[in-house]
Amino acid sequence: MEMGDLLIRAADLSETLSTSVERLVGRVDRILSEENIGYIRANLQNLSQLSENGAQSLKTLTTEVQGMIQQASRTLSDVDSLVVENRDDIRESTRTFKALTQRLDRLSLTLNQAISENRDELRNATTAFRQGAQKATDLIDHMNNRVNVTGDYLEETMANLVEISDELKLLSSQLRKQPWSLIYRGKVKENETIH
Numbered sequence: 210m211e212m213g214d215l216l217i218r219a220a221d222l223s224e225t226l227s228t229s230v231e232r233l234v235g236r237v238d239r240i241l242s243e244e245n246i247g248y249i250r251a252n253l254q255n256l257s258q259l260s261e262n263g264a265q266s267l268k269t270l271t272t273e274v275q276g277m278i279q280q281a282s283r284t285l286s287d288v289d290s291l292v293v294e295n296r297d298d299i300r301e302s303t304r305t306f307k308a309l310t311q312r313l314d315r316l317s318l319t320l321n322q323a324i325s326e327n328r329d330e331l332r333n334a335t336t337a338f339r340q341g342a343q344k345a346t347d348l349i350d351h352m353n354n355r356v357n358v359t360g361d362y363l364e365e366t367m368a369n370l371v372e373i374s375d376e377l378k379l380l381s382s383q384l385r386k387q388p389w390s391l392i393y394r395g396k397v398k399e400n401e402t403i404h
Contacts, residue, residue, distance in 0.1 A: 239245070292299065324331065383390060
């Protein structure tokens with residue numbers, strides 16, 4: 210390439226660079242306009258206020274968390290003291306619970322064995338119990354029916370007994386007043402007397 214061509218090219222590049230710089234300066238001017246600078250300033254102030262509020266909130270939160278940590282530390286210390294004080298009781302309770310669990314396991318195994326060994330007898334006993342219960346139910350139903358039937362006869366009998374009782378009272382009263390009427394078959398008037 211020759212020098213002239215290089216100069217022409219340099220002039221073109223210089224012009225392109227100049228145009229690009231002018232556009233860049235225009236854009237920077239628009240970005241740095243008073244309106245945008247005011248907007249940026251307001252946003253920075255809001256950001257500053259938010260930072261202050263955030264710092265205050267963070268400080269409050271930190272204080273609360275520290276209080277919670279202190280409370281948790283005291284609680285853990287109390288629990289630790291209780292565990293230390295009751296360690297022997299806790300161990301004994303754990304041993305007792307373990308022993309009971311082992312006994313229950315053995316009892317469960319024994320019951321399972323007894324049930325499996327006596328399954329037929331248990332089934333027979335259950336069947337016999339059901340049959341006995343059914344017979345008892347049938348007997349109770351039969352007795353209820355008999356009571357219902359006999360109840361009517363009992364009511365009639367009771368009514369007759371009440372009537373007989375009334376007549377016996379009347380007879381007793383008459384015999385007190387006129388005892389001779391039992392011997393004497395004729396009717397004696399109340400005012401008459403026998404000599």
